Amino acid sequence: MCIRRLFRSSHLQWAWRAAFLKHSQCGHQGPWRWTHSGGGPYRAVIFDMGGVLIPSPGKVAAEWEAQNHIPSGTILKAFITGGENGPWLKFMRGEITKEDFLQEFRRICSEISNTSVPVDNFFSLLTSEQVAKQFPVMTEAITQIRAKGLQTAVLSNNFYLSNGKSFLPLDRTQFDVVVESCVEGVCKPDHRIYKLCLERLGLQPSESIFLDDLGQNVKAAASLGMRTIKVNDPEAAVKELETLLGFTLRTVIPNTRPMRKTMEIPKDSLEKYLRDLLGTQTTGPLELLQFDHGQSNPTYYIRLAGHQLVLRKKPPGTLLPSAHAVEREFRIMRALASAGVPVPKVLDLCEDSRVIGTPFYLMEYCPGLIYKDPSLPGLEPSQRRAIYAAMNRVLCKIHSVDFKAAGLEDYGKHETSTIPAMERLIEWLPLHLPRQEKITVVHGDFRLDNLLFHPEKTEVLAVFDWELSTLGDPLSDVAYSCMAHYLPPSFPILRGLRDCDLTQLGIPTAEEYFRMYCLHMGIPPTENWNFYMAFSFFRVAAILQGVYRRSLTGQASSATAEQSGKMTEFMSNLAWEFAVKEGFRIFKEMPATKPLTRSYRTWAGPRSPPSTPGARSYIPLPEPSSAHASKGALVISPEGLSPPARELYERLKQFMDQYVYPAEPELRRHQASAERWTPAPLVEDLKEKAKAKGLWNLFLPLETDPERKYGAGLTNVEYAHLCELMGMSLYAPEIFNCSAPDTGNMELLVRYGTEEQKARWLTPLLEGKARSCFAMTEPQVASSDATNIESSIREEDGFYVINGHKWWISGILDPRCQLCVFMGKTDPHAPRHRQQSVLLVPMDTPGIKVIRPLTVYGLDDAPGGHGEVLFEQVRVPKESMVLGPGRGFEIAQGRLGPGRIHHCMRLIGHSERALALMKARVKSRVAFGKPLVEQGTVLADIAQSRVEIEQARLLVLKAAHLMDVVGNKAAALDIAMIKMVAPSMAYRVIDRAVQAFGAAGLSGDYPLAQFFAWARALRFADGPDEVHRAAVAKMELKNRI
């Protein structure tokens, strides 16, 4: 099936079973530490260097002589020639240089062997990095000794190199005291040098144990009263030391245990193989342990002489034909190592089943940390984040490997066995396969506990368990490594993070993890990551189902296998949840390819034939004009926006996150302070930032500003998504110069203003330098009916003279308010809708008196406020008239349409924010023994709010869409409908949030109280609900009879 395209893996069933089994059996967390204490009477261990910590010169010499055909024993004899005054001891007391020593030594060797001896060559070997390397068993022992609080020292007969430094190829920090013969001018077995060492340790001889490979040195130490060990074999010496000290000197290898009976491998045959492989230097017993990890392909720890290795083999018994391919693991690890991916160094592949019964391969053992719990308990949030970032980076590294150059071109052509599957997903997954599939090396089991971390740095030292690796879609690895995010912490086969507060823990969310990956890889953000999550869970579910089947037929009988049957359902449900999410994402992103030629509107246009009462009718609209045709997409979520609009949306979102939300507390403080009637400096600062980022004047619709002369040129639908985002904060609209009443006034000027009027008023408003107000409502008349407006506008000496009393004039108290768009009566005798006119009145005109600020539930909305104002004999030039006398009603209608929808868009934002705040709050507060979120009524409130927001948004978008395709006038009814719906919806949603918050919801600490007041006020402002209801009803009755 074509799912293989996504993940070309084979033998999944057994491999997966094993991959999961191993987790069910992992008991303890993190590296295990030996805690027992001891040491008896001893307080220090003193080590000789050559022959104890590093290979002895004598042994190195013996091998070198054999290889170079030098008579055996030549070097050893030359060492002792001359005794105290021989070149070797002089050299070790630092009395002669290396060059002098080599000259003399060469002569002596030649005399002994009667042949020319290349001593320089021997000396280079003796001091080379590959030979002069500390035995791991000694490194472990020193670590353990120091961990128990005992001191360590090195007491060495050594020499100076040509560079003037002494020869001590050891990490000096392992020792409390370092005593070197060439530095001190005294050699062992001279007592003085032992005494010097003890003095520096501050100990009596009886408090120390001394280890040396030379009998005379050991004897001298013993004669001083030191406890001694003569070292022939480092492994055996460590065992003896353990007995004296009374505690173990071996690091316990984490996650290992004695071999299981059924998994034992023939030790003798393996030992022989290893000795042949590793060379003759390998002395000491073979230690063999089995790892808890890797039971699919059983994995063993091996210690032999200085070597620590890991062996991975096929399991015994009959296997599926393509399963447990250790050869593939060996191949990929070797290839990836040379491509710079951190993997354990593989040493050898043995395909000969006669050695231990099955093929196997060997790799170096890497010590380090493995984190089994993905919530990383005990670490700081910053450390957790760093670990996940390191995990992400190493995955990018794997996926960046040029697999062709690495010789892996045919690696993925490994055909799969049949995957048992869940019906819906089997149908769904192939239909939603990503279009552009990139092929890389895919690990196939990439998760935190398959990574080995450096103990001190957040660096991945090695990536393990390549059994499921293949070539395929790299994003399947990314999704796979996020599975824990969706599983409960108690999930049996993989500990989950589902109920953890990831932000608090510092762990990236799955979405952030995907984003991080895309950023590292330099690819666009993965939008269909839900598909990959669905696929990952499907894959696991399919494998678990296979295991379950085998358990039923008796082929696999473990309890875990049976448990996997129950887990299959859980996993497949999870997979399906992601499939559904992906479905919604696709749906939301689906833009209308062309403007709707059929509308969902329920009015106007040619009469429809009578329809069944209550049934929805779809009445064809008049064909939209070609201008409309280019902008007629009804996009129901930001994901479906056109690329430029989407980009603008993302920038806006980022700005909100980065600047606006963090500024809210400061802006709230300002609003409560005595300075509140002057604009907050922070708002001015943010306005500059927004302007610099091009997030400015986004509101002017393409319809009004087709050449994008004044604004961003968005359609109403596009702006709806951005405006909603701005509505998430009460302060945001002004920051982007998108706030009422300026937006309505600016649109009025663009549509109806003369060039002079535009130059005088529009320019400063667009620049955000000036602010404005709209004065219509009057206290003495019912202003919901605009024809009631009584203020008079009289013509006098080439001027208009205004007299009137207004109130609820928003923004008039703002010191930046320079323009008042005034509505009054020019001709009380004209037909009702021709009596009104609109004037542009400069705020500094004499006769304008702001009597008082009004408050909404006690909130004064400073600095703009809502003012009660008297206009007494206010004279303005005749050029202040907009469009002409008697056109006021028409202008008000044109102005109110977009203004109303903007309010509704912002109200959706208020509601979303209120619901988000509510959700966070009810998760964290506990009442009567359980979190508020578990109380039934709270759940019902959340569900109700979600549904209502979605309904209102769709209606707002529909109205915006109609404004785009048929114009504001034709959309008037839809605008009336949303004006009816949105404020009361927001009011209810915010009210529920306030209720869930408790008294805090009423305070000024959260935006809820202000949101609430504003939503309530908007049931009046821009016309009361009833007026809009009446308009909708009238139209409904008119068109449905």
Ligand SMILES: Cc1cc2nc3c(=O)[nH]c(=O)nc-3n(C[C@H](O)[C@H](O)[C@H](O)COP(=O)(O)OP(=O)(O)OC[C@H]3O[C@@H](n4cnc5c(N)ncnc54)[C@H](O)[C@@H]3O)c2cc1C
């Ligand atoms: C916060 C806020 C800001 C405002 N900003 C401005 C502004 O900047 N500029 C401006 O000019 N105005 C502004 N207003 C005023 C607003 O536009 C008016 O309050 C609104 O138009 C209603 O007018 P009114 O208050 O005179 O109510 P009235 O007209 O007296 O109506 C009172 C009530 O009568 C009922 N009613 C009215 N008509 C009908 C009907 N047909 N059927 C059934 N019942 C009906 C409704 O319940 C209505 O609420 C603002 C108001 C508020 C609250």
